[in-house]
Amino acid sequence: MGLAALGAAAALALAACGGSSGSSSGGGSGSSSSAGFNAAVTSVVNPSTHKGGTLTFGDSSTPDSMDPGNTYYAFMWNLTRLYTMPLMTYKSCPGQCGLQVVPDLATGPGVVGDNGLTWTYHIQPDVKFEDGTTVTSSDVKYAVERTFDRTVLPLGPSYFPLLLAPQTPAYPGPFKDRSKNLMGLQAVQTPNPTTIVFHLAKPFADFNYVVAIPQTAPVPPAKDTGANYQLHPVSTGPYKFQSYQLNKLTTLVPNTYWKASTDPNASQLASKITITWNMNANDIDNRLLAGDLDVDAAGTGVQAAARAKILSSASLKASSDDPISGFLWFMYLNTKVAPMNNLHCRMAVEYAANKTNLQTAYGGPVAGGQIASTVAPPNVVGQKNFDLYESTTKPGGDLAKAKAELKLCGQPNGFSTGIAYRSDRPKEVQAAQALQAALAPAGIKLSLHGYPSGTYYSNFAGVPNYVHAHNLGIETGGWAPDWPDGYGFFDFITAGDTISPAGNTNIEELNDPVVNNLLSKMASTTDAATRNSYTAQIDMQVMKDAAILPEVYAKSLLYRSPNLTNVYVQPYYGMYNYAVLGLK
């Protein structure tokens, strides 16, 4: 379900609290000239080829798993680039350039055959694992096979079981099916050591993005220890695991068998990398500002205290970036719960909502995000700006228009409905209250229903029967796509055929033939330009349906340590590109 897990990670980081320790001296090694606020969003700051030093990461939580086949956190996808080479990856460069998917272990993008049903990749013949053995296509096939066993690797996305041609009996994964030398998956064929062919159940134009997920990073079958593989994933990237004390400290050292010529999207500048887990979030900020720590691995931005410190000092501000993270915070406007099943009642909500207060609820213009008027955030390829409901021109809301829509809806005095939110996410609690306060003058009375985030999709907001029975006309939500194109963004949250009885992500239950048709066209169009032109059309139609009330394109305030070289924000991750960092 998209990068839902990323949201959980963000919430964890934000919910962390406690006394701050360490000195709050601030200032860092301030003498070095800073490149300026947001400099790393559009360009490389401190470009350098200088080698050496220990690059230190800190994180206020723990990784879901360091196994490239078993992780769904955006920052982990970013970090895995240090020790893995998936078939494809995102080009290492700032700005829109960084949204391109390019070959990594593969020699080129997938070759489509059999009317879109097969995707063939050739892999580089001279890439080696950290022990010197050569990577073959069967190592990639094995990595894909592992993702079929959700009992061993439950945390990563499950695109391969969903997209690949099914076999009977269903393939259970290599931990249970030990036949054929562990090569039992029929939908992936390896005719020779450098060729891998994926057979799909139906055409899927975005397949290059799917193989850019770290799950295609090769895994040697003999070295796989199942759930414990995360303690020492066998490296193909610039760094390899020296040690990993579970959830405490990860130490990476250069992989001597890695060659820059085969992996242009990563580099090997630091002589050692440490990642300390479970640090206090405010402690991380203080250490960053003091120069004791180089990067906050989570990449979701500094805490409120450090935000105040950074933004009120010109020199600190010049060493920070405020990129769009790729997340959209929004409200689902349910199209099935009366009277919200009436378009005009939903439009009334769109007009009456006070977008400024919603933005403040999520943390304001710097730490929260930019007021959104479209469903797709600007770092989705093909996104176009438009504003149907005066979100940016009248951010305080338009009560007159809301009341006019209410009349058209047949509810001139307003109506009552429920709003669902995750009660353990302070920002969503704030947003729900802000919307409640903003809709009250229009006569729309919201009753607040908080649910635990762990079961929000499985038991409450993601269960249409529950939503209908409890009259939940509005549900808070957040979404980031697994890959940055319109299909990746819209399919799960707007396609009619994704409505499911539990774990539903199309919570607004939109089943608009126009949207469905555009999405299915998009899935089968391989020409990138044509495909991306559908993005804005889908976006426009969803907004015309008033099925989603966009709140903010999430932003996070990142502190760019002056010690770092080659720093820039990779827009796909919405954080610094960890694969290329070096030290002065």
Added chain:
Amino acid sequence: MAAPLDVSPSGELAPEAPLAGVSGRVIEGRSLGQIAWMRLRRDKVAMAGGVVVVFLILVAVFGPLLVQNPDIYHANLINPTFSRPNGPFGGISLAHPLGVEPVTGRDVLSRVVHGAQVSLLIAFLSTALAVGIGVVMGIIAGYFGGWVDSVIARTMDVFLAFPLLVFAIALVGVIPSSAFGLAGNALRIALLVFVIGFFAWPYMGRIIRGQTLSLREREFVDAARSIGARGPYILFRELLPNLVAPILVYSTLLIPTNILFEASLSYLGVGIIPPQPSWGGMLSDAVTNGYWSIDPMYMIIPGLAIFITVMAFNLFGDGLRDALDPRSSR
């Protein structure tokens, strides 16, 4: 065990006479109640506590009528970039004497006043529930003894050993948004009263049981029994009036405990549903939303409110105990 016939001449001056009982022989026109009141009045600390308690009750009852709407947003008083109120000390101004809430700009004074209503309502109702159950169970256990006492005493042990906080969190989590003909915050308040009151009664029960155990051997009980009084009459007409003092004292001391418990439940997110304010909920916001780091004032105010309330009740309760039972301390 005292034999029923082994009694000293009846109608004597009973030094442990009940608070309002034994009417016939008024000494110099001063009842025991008057004596207690006189002692209490001399105790300046307890009186101060009492005045604060009365003031708090008045605030809780009439305050919400006087302050502004606690749910109105004042976005213009908030710096959106830092999420904190403009101006020093959490945006204190003439219009908002205790400042405004970070992020929303809601008036803190009116939220504290509305929060007082909720906190005190829950504290009083749950105390009443705990005292009601505790007195009945304690008096029965103490008077009848034997297996009745054993059963009740073991039940109290079970209740005291119960992991209450975990239970409360789980219960509030599983109860649907409407049940028992109640919905929303009415349901939450009923639930909190039930959880807090139903699990606090053993404390009261134990004290009452102990008091009853000593009282039931007294002459006046024997006398009542000898003229043919039955259990219920003795329990509620002879014993209960003698228990008024401990009941009063320990209720006063139970109220602050319950206020703190309600605050901790709200703090854990299983208390009152927003936007309805409660003190624990405000503290919780201050910590989980990180307000403490950008606007400490917002954390100090509900914290102070809880502190003052709990202290006032405790001081008053202590003073009351000294006044009613001068042998207990000093």
